[in-house]
Amino acid sequence: MKLTYFLLLTFVLSCYSQVASAQATGSxxxxxxxxxxxxxxxxxxxxxxxxxxxxxxxxxxxxxxxxxxxxxxxxxxxxxxxxxxxxxxxxxxxxxxxxxxxxxxxxxxxxxxxxxxxxxxxxxxxxxxxxxxxxxxxxxxxxxxxxxxxxxxxxxxxxxxxxxxxxxxxxxxxxxxxxxxxxxxxxxxxxxxxEHGIEIDQYDxxxxxxVKGPASLIYGSDAVAGVINMLPRLPNGPAGELHGDALTEYQTNNNLIGTSLGLHYNRNGWQYAARGSYRLAQAYRNALEGRVYGTAFRELNLTAMAGLEKTWGATQLYATLYNNLQEIPDGSRDSLSRRFTRQVFEGEQDDIKHRPLVSDADLATYRINPLHQRIQHYRLLSRTRLRLAQGELHALLGAQQNVRREYNHPTAPAQAGLAVALNTYNYDLRYAAPAWQGIEATLGLNGMYQTNTNRNATDFPIPDYTLFDVGGYFFLKKSFGKLDLSGGLRYDTRVLRWADFYVGKNPATGFPQQVEGRSGLAPQFSAFRGTYRGVSASVGATYSLSDRLVLRANVARGYRAPNITEVGSNGLDPGAHIVYLGNRSFGPEFSLQEDLGLSAYLPDAELSASVFHNAINNYIYQARLNGPDGQPVIIVPGNATYQYQQGRALLYGAEATVNLHPRALPSLTLSNSLAYVTGLNREAQLLEANGAAAKYLPLIPPLRTRSEARLTSQQPWGHLVHAYVRAVLDYNAPQNRFYAVDNTETRTAGYALLGVGLGTGLATGPEKREWLQLFVQLDNALNTTYQSHLNRLKYFEYYAASPTGRRGIYNQGRNFSLKITMAF
Incomplete structure (x- = not known):
């Protein structure tokens, strides 16, 4: 009922301005x-x-x-x-x-x-x-x-x-x-x-x-590293006409098929849009292993939007639905042939050495296997902008529900191992005040209220919990000719709590289940209430050394409250095949990051370079848990055990881009980029106990370069417009700087991936309107066998050694993709 009331309130607020206005617009x-x-x-x-x-x-x-x-x-x-x-x-x-x-x-x-x-x-x-x-x-x-x-x-x-x-x-x-x-x-x-992806329709x-750098000042906790904003398409085109676009896509590696249809209409300031997208794929493959069992998926997305643009401002209402069936890989194999096997029994009856082989037919199918996860995400979003004299008031209200089920019981495929429902209510109010003495001031208040509930499940990695988050900030900006200064301050409070959570045995099924408190039964999660507070701040400047040379610098203090797993986890996450153990004593993370960059905009090139230094206190990370004998702790057979740790950390690195577009050859573009980061563990006690193995932080990507050469036609070839050919070389260096304590991570070899592509647009009519686009791309053209350092499947291995000397699952092999978009 709370969700229903909130959705109703959101709709009423978003439509409040609509009913009062019938003002005309111009062109x-x-x-x-x-x-x-x-x-x-x-x-x-x-x-x-x-x-x-x-x-x-x-x-x-x-x-x-x-x-x-x-x-x-x-x-x-x-x-x-x-x-x-x-x-x-x-x-x-x-x-x-x-x-x-x-x-x-x-x-x-x-x-x-x-x-x-x-x-x-x-x-x-x-x-x-x-x-x-x-x-x-x-x-x-x-x-x-x-x-x-x-x-x-x-x-x-x-x-x-x-x-x-x-x-x-x-x-x-x-x-x-x-x-x-x-x-x-x-x-x-x-x-x-x-194993949780992003529940967003990529075709929309x-x-x-x-934003690469702390954005805690505007968004509060969880933006300490940066922000990625996915902006959907808005209705455009001639007023009073229904238009749209259709997309179809095919990829050969996993036989992915994708389709999407969008419609949009606008008239007298009213805007309407709708989109439906569907994708399905078989298991992907590589040259070493063939098809990788457990990587097929099926995904449906629906989006609807209604909005109004008038002289007083604008309001828009979005509703989205995401439904994904995603297989769960576990990496079990035959020890000699290295062919993938499937789990058919549980507990003591499940002998990893005697699991049956997966047939070729089951590897090359769109049918989702019984061990999979289903994710449903519902979103209602209202955005309103009101003009108040010379200022503007922005209001964002949102309601989301994420329902996640992970099915990991082969003997009871209808029984979910993990089943959680997360309800989130977001609010964000921002007032952009009129400029005063050249100073642009912005005041804001945002946060969320969140509830998580375990449903009919057998594994409970986290308890039922509630979370309340609120933060307020101000931001100032002023220009002094070539110099632009900006900065602000923010204060956040987050309250996280849960009651005693008991787990007992279901006498009918033999599986664990959530139960009411019983005498003599200790709770799996004891009651907890934690309050986290933090101050975020930022000050930055850009200076135009000339019309073509810009220097930028920024210093920011970021804040992040620990999330629910870091504080409260105490159980198996079936999809990850990991038992997570949290720590209630964790405090918030605080970072101090300095950024310095230089950009040059030349007639034939664009050059940029930036360096950063980020010191973090109370840095939280996960590491494999070993016992006093040095052997991995096994709480649930067949699953690793990880415990969250907290200490000090230091990250530093650099990025550079060189984009060449010579005026003598306007069709040619050469793009080059480099990114490098090193993460160092600064916790003295951990370093003293483990030496060089603990020197680096986990999940740090290696040095990466990417170079592309592209030729694009400047003149139409008959009905063909914007035709292009391209070649891309993506190089990842070996990662020798990794968190090696208890074999949490291992060295990753370097690799280079070659990609080539071509495409064109099709235009008709006297205006040469482009109504069709064709994109053809061949990735990993040489079918290179490799493992990304950030690929979790690299560590899905049951045996201490293999006949081939290769362990874990490898990344996707050669992939030819064809994508066609059509506007109408």
Whole structure:
């Protein structure tokens, strides 16, 4: 009932402004030129209203449904200096804007909105921000949206468990240290688990924005490493006309089939959109092992949106549904042939050495095997922006429910081992005050209320709990000519609590079950109440040494409260095959990070370099638990045991990009990036006890470089437009700096992956409107056998040695992908 009332309240608040307004809107049309010629595909946006479009082959554009009043139009295009124009829109009238762009890298002025208090520009942000467009996501063949982002953003990596589960890491920090947003709403889907992916429809994402560095000032806990904001597409195009797009995708490695259909409509400021997407895949394969049992999946996404843009502001309401069936790999094999085997018995009857082999038919099927997880995620999101005199009030309200079931009982396939329901209610209020004496001030308040409930299950890694989180902040920004200063302060409070939680034996099934308290029965989770408080702060500056050279620096104190598993876990997570043990005495993490960067925007190149230094107190990590005899502690047979630890840590590293686009060869683009991070353990007691084995932190990615050469046609070839060919070399160095205590991690060999691709658009009509896009990509073209250091399947091994000398499961082999998008 609480969820029902909250959803009703959210809807009422989001619609409050709608019923009172029937104000008309105006239109903006114009032409964008460059060096006297029409410029196609230039971006034209109204940042305050998030309305946008692109120019056609003649450089023309039209923006309908523009609220009356003062508006700022931002025009940008790759390779040109962006421009801004302000005009007053009169209701019922059409206004013209004509712009001449000057050749210069557009990255100088690209508008971003993630991780900052209000709309800002890339060059004026003191912390590194990366932006990935929908087209760049489509260029790369990937099984999920996080993998697509990893390929395009230096410093971003992912812990993976098969092709459809990727958890983002920024500069060596992940899990609850990276905050993932869907259109500004924090994603709450039990993201603490290794085998828990991101419940977002990748086909609906129009833009990905990544903040690399502490963003705790704006978002509070869980943004200590950075923010990834997934922005869905908004309705655009001519008013009063129904338009949409269709997508189909096929990948050969796991026979992935993906389809998506979207519709959108806008008229008189009203906006409507809907999308349905479906993907299914068989087990992936590589040259060493063939198909990897337990990696097939099936995923459904539905999205609906309604909104209104008027002179008083805007309001939008989103509803999404995510339903995923995901197999659970365990890596069991025949000891000699190394073929995968399946579990058919439990307990003492389950002999790993005598499990039956998985047949070829069961490896090459879309049917989900009995050992799998089912994740359902429901989201309701309301975003409202109100103009108050010269200021703006932004309100975000959200409700989410994440239901996760993991089926790990082969003798009782309908019985879930893990079954939890997480309800989260989010709120975020932000007031952008009018500028005073050149100072832009923003005040904000945000947080969440969360309840977690165990349902009919047999394993209970965490208790039922409630969480309340609230934080307030202020942020100031002022420009002094070439110097832009910004900074702010925030205070957070989080309360986490649960009651005694008892587990007993079900006499009918023999499995454990949750029970009421009984005399003489000790609770698996004793009652707990913890309060965590922290102060976050940030101060940064950008300085334009010249029109083409920008220096940026930032110092930030981040805060993160420990999550539920780190404090309260005491049981088996079936999907991870790990028994987690938490620690109630943990305090919040506090980090102090310094960033320094230099960017150069030259006529033929864009260069950037940044370094960072991050010292963390009370750093929490997980490590394999060994007994006094030095042997691994086994609480549940066939499953490892990990216990969370806390100490001091230091991370430092660097990132660099060199993007060349010579004016003498406008069709050629050469992109190069490098990312490096080292994580050091600074806990004296651990270092004294374990020596060099404890020197480094776990889950630190190796040095990585990525180079791409791309040729893109500048002129149409008949009906073909924007045709391109590309070659990509992705190199990961050996990781010799790893957390080796109790063999928690092992060395990972280096590898290089070659990718090639091509694609084109199809345009028709006198305006040469592009209505179809084709993307062809061949990844791991040489079918290289490799293991990523952040691949959890690397450690799925039951034997101390193997006949081949190779242990664990390897990453995906050669993959040919074909993607077609059609607009109508």
């Amino acid at each position: 903006i049309w114009g032409q964008v030129l460059a060096e006297g010629k029409p410029l196609e595909l230039a971006t034209v946006v109204l940042p305050g209203n998030r309305l946008g479009t692109a120019t056609d082959a003649k450089g023309h554009f039209v923006l309908d449904g523009v609220p009356a009043g003062s508006q700022e139009v931002v025009i940008s295009s790759i390779g040109f200096q962006g421009q801004r124009q302000r005009l007053t829109v009169v209701a019922g009238q059409t206004h013209s804007v004509h712009v001449q762009l000057t050749p210069t890298p557009a990255a100088l002025q690209e508008v971003v909105v993630t991780g900052v208090s209000r709309t800002t520009e890339l060059r004026k942000s003191p912390v590194p921000i990366a932006v990935l467009s929908r087209r760049e996501v489509n260029l790369n063949g990937s099984s999920n949206v996080i993998d697509a982002a990893v390929k395009g953003v230096p410093g971003l990596s992912a812990v993976t468990t098969g092709p459809n589960i990727s958890k983002p890491f920024i500069r060596g920090l992940g899990y609850n240290r990276v905050l993932t947003l869907y259109n500004g709403l924090r994603q709450e889907g039990q993201q603490w688990g290794d 994402i129009d833009r990905i924005e990544v």
